[in-house]
Amino acid sequence: MAATSNLSSSNVELVKDEERFNKIVSDAGGHLVVIHFAASWAEQCQQMGEVINELSKDPKFAHVTFITVDAESLAEVSYKYEIVAAPTFIFLKSGKQVDRLDGANAAELTSKVTKHSAISVGDLAKPSAKQDLNERLKALINSAPVILFMKGTPETPRCGFSRQITQILNEQGVKYSTFDILSDDDVRQGLKAFSNWPTFPQLYIKGELIGGLDIVKEMVASGELKDVVPKTEDLNTRLKALINQSPVVLFMKGTPSAPRCGFSKTTIGILDEIGVPYTTFDILSDEEVRQGLKTYSNWPTYPQLYVKGELIGGVDIIKELKENGELESTLRG
Numbered sequence: 001m002a003a004t005s006n007l008s009s010s011n012v013e014l015v016k017d018e019e020r021f022n023k024i025v026s027d028a029g030g031h032l033v034v035i036h037f038a039a040s041w042a043e044q045c046q047q048m049g050e051v052i053n054e055l056s057k058d059p060k061f062a063h064v065t066f067i068t069v070d071a072e073s074l075a076e077v078s079y080k081y082e083i084v085a086a087p088t089f090i091f092l093k094s095g096k097q098v099d100r101l102d103g104a105n106a107a108e109l110t111s112k113v114t115k116h117s118a119i120s121v122g123d124l125a126k127p128s129a130k131q132d133l134n135e136r137l138k139a140l141i142n143s144a145p146v147i148l149f150m151k152g153t154p155e156t157p158r159c160g161f162s163r164q165i166t167q168i169l170n171e172q173g174v175k176y177s178t179f180d181i182l183s184d185d186d187v188r189q190g191l192k193a194f195s196n197w198p199t200f201p202q203l204y205i206k207g208e209l210i211g212g213l214d215i216v217k218e219m220v221a222s223g224e225l226k227d228v229v230p231k232t233e234d235l236n237t238r239l240k241a242l243i244n245q246s247p248v249v250l251f252m253k254g255t256p257s258a259p260r261c262g263f264s265k266t267t268i269g270i271l272d273e274i275g276v277p278y279t280t281f282d283i284l285s286d287e288e289v290r291q292g293l294k295t296y297s298n299w300p301t302y303p304q305l306y307v308k309g310e311l312i313g314g315v316d317i318i319k320e321l322k323e324n325g326e327l328e329s330t331l332r333g
Helices: 002-007 018-027 043-057 075-080 106-117 133-141 160-171 185-195 213-222 224-228 232-243 262-274 287-297 315-323 327-331
Strands: 013-015 032-038 065-070 088-093 096-102 146-150 177-180 202-205 208-211 248-252 279-282 304-307 310-313
Touching (some): 043 315, 096 106, 208 213, 315 327
Parallel strands (some): 032 065, 146 177
Antiparallel strands (some): 032 088, 304 310
16 A cells, blocks of 8 residues: 555645544534545546645635545545545535535636635634634634724624724725624634734734724824735736746746756656747745745646746646647647
8 A cells, every 4th residue: 555655745634544534524513624535546646636735735725624535445435425536526514515526627626625615704703612712713813814803894884993994994905804703702702812902893914913993094194004915916916927028937846957846847848848938937936926826827736837928737737738739839829
């Protein structure tokens, strides 16, 4: 069974027995569990394993449990979920299947994880005896780059202070999420002690408490608020410029002369064989670009190949285009 080690990754557990599998599903409660049914001999499973490993590192999926199951070793589990090919992904909530994905499709996998993880904060608000309150609060605070704990919602605020702060954030063009503290008294009372701030609304940026309405007003007046709010638009402008720096751009780990991962090395070999000029960007040299490009293009892994500003895909797509004789024409636009 040594070959099964190829299925494991740094953040995603390789489950080898049914008892452990059942415990993971049970402990997850109402949170999403993503199960990767894989086979050690399938190259696509290794590629998709890297995808779920990257997804597992994303802060917005902090409450998603990602696991890999050797489809052949756990035959009864595979039979239960009607697994007929690898890779296959099963999505569970409260032990019940809510979706599935057959085959290797990184973009669709990311989309389904985003859809079912429900980090719209709603699921995180549901009481769970197995989840410590402080862990819930920390997860809520970090569930979005900018999050406002308020009374009511932006559309129907339930107090004057909440109404004022949402108006200010909207006027400043800040993208933010909200949590209605009137919907959960545990969160309402617990957050006061957790952050040592007795009133609402409370604004958090990148997991750090900024303050209430008076603090936000002061920061707007001094221009400080714009400095601390994540500069999404600025980053997107930069990413767009990088993507369009030449007709063919490869975002990879390392450089053509010293690739830092097998997929990047394989991609470089294919591009060099085709002979179409291209430029590269080492995503290991810039964490902001590395993380931002995943969201910008809705593609969670590297390498990523762009032609005339359009995403082509990763190494599996490039291989497929080459096998079909379409790669050179695609690279030349």
